[in-house]
Amino acid sequence: MRSRPEGVPLPLAHLGPLRAPTQALADLTQAPVEIGAQSLLAVSSLATQSLADVETLAGKAPLSLFFLTFAPSGERKSSCDKLAMAPVQHWEEEQFTAYLHRRKTYEFDLEVFENRHRKQVKARSGGDGNVIETDAPQAPVAPIIPRKVLSDVTYEGLLHHFEDGDPSVGIFSDEGGQIFGGHAMCKENQLKTSAGLSKIWDGAPLNRTRADDALTTFRHRRGCLHLMLQTGVAESVFANDTFRDQGLLSRCLIAQPQSRIGQRFISEGPDEVQRRAAAKETLAAFHAMITGLLSQPPRTNGNPRELSPPTLELSPEARSMLVAFANEVEREQGKDGDLAHITGVASKAAEQAARIAGVFSVLADPTTRGVTAAVMLDAIRLMAWYLAEAQRALDVGRVDPSLQMAERLRVWLLEKMPHEPFDKRKIVRFGPASIRDTKTVEKLLNILERHHWIVRVPAAQISGKKAAQTWRVVSDV
Numbered sequence: 001m002r003s004r005p006e007g008v009p010l011p012l013a014h015l016g017p018l019r020a021p022t023q024a025l026a027d028l029t030q031a032p033v034e035i036g037a038q039s040l041l042a043v044s045s046l047a048t049q050s051l052a053d054v055e056t057l058a059g060k061a062p063l064s065l066f067f068l069t070f071a072p073s074g075e076r077k078s079s080c081d082k083l084a085m086a087p088v089q090h091w092e093e094e095q096f097t098a099y100l101h102r103r104k105t106y107e108f109d110l111e112v113f114e115n116r117h118r119k120q121v122k123a124r125s126g127g128d129g130n131v132i133e134t135d136a137p138q139a140p141v142a143p144i145i146p147r148k149v150l151s152d153v154t155y156e157g158l159l160h161h162f163e164d165g166d167p168s169v170g171i172f173s174d175e176g177g178q179i180f181g182g183h184a185m186c187k188e189n190q191l192k193t194s195a196g197l198s199k200i201w202d203g204a205p206l207n208r209t210r211a212d213d214a215l216t217t218f219r220h221r222r223g224c225l226h227l228m229l230q231t232g233v234a235e236s237v238f239a240n241d242t243f244r245d246q247g248l249l250s251r252c253l254i255a256q257p258q259s260r261i262g263q264r265f266i267s268e269g270p271d272e273v274q275r276r277a278a279a280k281e282t283l284a285a286f287h288a289m290i291t292g293l294l295s296q297p298p299r300t301n302g303n304p305r306e307l308s309p310p311t312l313e314l315s316p317e318a319r320s321m322l323v324a325f326a327n328e329v330e331r332e333q334g335k336d337g338d339l340a341h342i343t344g345v346a347s348k349a350a351e352q353a354a355r356i357a358g359v360f361s362v363l364a365d366p367t368t369r370g371v372t373a374a375v376m377l378d379a380i381r382l383m384a385w386y387l388a389e390a391q392r393a394l395d396v397g398r399v400d401p402s403l404q405m406a407e408r409l410r411v412w413l414l415e416k417m418p419h420e421p422f423d424k425r426k427i428v429r430f431g432p433a434s435i436r437d438t439k440t441v442e443k444l445l446n447i448l449e450r451h452h453w454i455v456r457v458p459a460a461q462i463s464g465k466k467a468a469q470t471w472r473v474v475s476d477v
Contacts, residue, residue: 005392006258007256007257007258007388007389007392008385008388009033010022010033010034010037010255010257010385011381011382011385012033012037014377014378014379014381014382015037015378015382016360016363016364016375016378016379017289017360017363017364018037018040018041018044018286018360018363020282020286021036021040021282021283021285021286022036022037022040023279023282024278024279024280024282024283024286025039025040025080025083025084025279025283027275027276027279028083028276028279028280028283029076029079029080029083030076030260030263030264031075031076031077031079031080031260032071032075032257032258032259032260033257034069034255034257035069035071035075035076035077035080035228035255035257036080036084037255038067038069038226038228038253038255039069039080039081039083039084039085039226040084040286041065041067041253041356041359042065042067042084042170042172042224042225042226043084043085043087043088043170043290044290044359044363045063045064045065045170045224045355045359046088046148046149046168046169046170046172046224047088047290047293047294047363048063048293048358048359048362048363049062049063049064049168049222049223049224049309050167050168050222050298050299050307050309051063051293051296051298051299051309051362051366052299052309052310052311052312052358052361052362053203053309053310053311053312053358054311054312054314054354054355054357054358054361054371055311055312055313055314055319055354055371056322056350056351056354056355057319057322057323057326057350057351057354058351060311061203061351061354061355062201062202062203062222062355063222063355063358063359063362064200064201064203064222064223064224064355065224065225065253065352065355065356065359066197066201066224066225066226066248066251066252066253067225067226067227067252067253067254067255068176068226068227068229068237068249068252068253068254068255069226069227069228069229069254069255069256070228070229070230070231070233070234070254070255070256070393071228071230071231071256071257071259072230072231072259072261073230074261075257075259075260075261077174077228078174078228081172081174081226081228082174083283085149085172086287087286087287087288087290087291087294088148088149088170088290088294089149090287090291091146091148091291091294091295092146092147092148092149095146096146098146099143099144099145099146102143103142103143106140106141106142106143109140110139110140113138113139113140141304142164144164144165144166144167144304144305145161145164145165145166146166147161147165147166147169148166148168148169148170148294149169149170149171149172150169150170150171150172151171151172151173151178152173152178152179152184153171153179153184154183154184154189154193155184155189155192155193155196155197156208158171158196158200158206158223159196159206159208159216159218162206162218162221162305163218167220167221167222167298167300167304167305167306167307168221168222168223168298168307169221169222169223169224170223170224170225170226171197171223171224171225171226171227172225172226172227173226173227173228174228175228176227176228176229176233179227180227180229180233180236180237190240190242190243191242191246194242194243194246194247194248195246197223197225197248197251198246198247198248198251200221200222200223200225201223201225201251203220203221203222205217205218205219206218206219206221219306220301220306220307220308221306221307222307225252231256234256234393237249238393238394244344247344249344249345249394250342250344250345250347250348251348253352253386253389254386254389254390254393254394255386255389256389256392256393289363292366293362293363293366296366310369312358312361312362312368312369312370312371313369313370313371314354314357314370314371314376315370315371315372315373315376317372317373317376318357318370318371318372318373318375318376321373321376321377321380322350322353322354322376322380325349325350325353325380325383325384326349326350329346329347329349329350329387330346332346333346333347338391339387339391341391341394342387342390342391342394345387345390345394346387346390349383349386349387352383352386353376353379353380353382353383354371354376354379356378356379356382356383357371357375357376357378357379358371360375360378360379361375402443402444402447403447405434405435405440405444406444406447406448406451406453408432408434408435409427409431409432409435409441409444409445409448410448410453410454410473412431412432413454413473414473414475416430417473418473418475419472419475420472421457421460421462421467421470421471421472422462422470422471422472422473423462423467423468423469423470423471424438424441424442424445424469425462425463425465425467426462426463427441427445428441445471449471452474453473453474454471454472454473454474455471455472455474456469456470456471457470457471457472458470
């Protein structure tokens with residue numbers, strides 16, 4: 001069983017306008033900086049994707065970014081996400097109050113329209129053939145539901161939202177296992193959901209065919225995604241052929257940080273109090289920036305449900321840097337190259353870098369019309385880190401769950417009884433909680449013995465009782 005190699009630290013210096021907020025989030029939660037960066041980047045993508053597109057080497061692309069964050073329970077994923085998402089939730093609450101007022105006005109106008117329409121229909125069918133009114137009444141347009149964040153959503157639910165909802169949304173969940181383990185990603189729906197999400201990333205039209213064969217097309221919508229999942233879910237996601245072959249994984253920026261559990265000690269010293277106060281101020285400034293972006297009118301083509309944002313152009317220097325990066329990534333995708341096993345991810349690296357650069361540019365200046373070389377350098381360095389994360393995440397094949405449990409038991413034995421003999425009863429009574437039944441213990445002991453991680457020893461007294469079968473863990477390897 002191959003172990004997953006350790007990752008390199010996130011290049012914090014190349015997070016552009018998100019450098020200080022990322023450090024602030026880590027200071028406040030003591031979570032790995034990678035988790036905070038994922039949350040802040042996702043919120044930033046949500047706030048900017050309706051305001052601009054960006055030039056890439058193959059045409060323009062949305063500022064929509066997809067993120068997958070894998071970390072064990074207790075790593076404070078939810079704490080990071082809650083702090084990062086606070087301005088979005090506050091914006092939704094304020095907008096919903098105004099929406100209720102607009103909804104009442106719309107319902108009144110709709111009733112007036114329907115009454116007027118009925119009168120016209122009656123007049124036109126009155127027998128004398130005369131038309132009383134020559135101007136056809138126009139139906140009022142329903143106000144847009146100000147919902148920016150969707151969670152645990154199916155593909156059908158996403159399309160239903162785009163009927164009357166905001167044309168720019170984020171699919172966010174700090175319990176992403178609910179999506180990958182729910183109806184949206186069940187075996188029958190995996191291909192449909194994956195393909196639909198990929199179209200959202202592409203900014204492509206979304207089609208829905210109803211039972212009556214009526215075809216509806218939703219154009220010029222935007223959607224970003226951030227799913228936080230337990231580490232154990234990673235293996236099944238990475239090994240899923242549908243996610244790999246269809247292209248959903250290749251569109252995601254993956255982070256699987258090293259755990260900080262066991263290192264997050266609390267300090268109440270004056271330096272720590274001052275550091276936390278400064279972190280709160282920094283995060284408040286980020287919240288104000290996101291609120292300002294969300295409050296800007298979306299760029300549309302006249303239809304409030306269809307976005308038409310301007311395109312950020314790359315400066316000549318920025319384009320030259322992106323070309324060099326794309327060529328280097330292409331070279332490494334060749335036979336025996338470092339990226340040969342993740343060509344799906346690597347082939348989109350240049351576009352991802354351009355999207356990140358676009359997000360950074362709008363965050364720094366919402367009125368900007370281009371991407372500078374300095375911003376592009378940050379985006380390329382950050383994308384290089386994401387490529388390294390994808391390499392180590394996708395390079396390890398799926399591990400048999402029995403082997404995973406056997407490894408968990410082996411580590412426990414090394415920690416609890418590295419030199420003393422043990423038997424099945426002791427593991428059933430005191431072993432890891434997830435394997436405390438006799439049949440499971442017997443199976444795992446057979447695996448460990450077959451792979452020479454434990455050896456049989458002469459019968460001995462275990463907890464005051466003679467054991468028929470005893471083993472010793474091999475610790476001198």
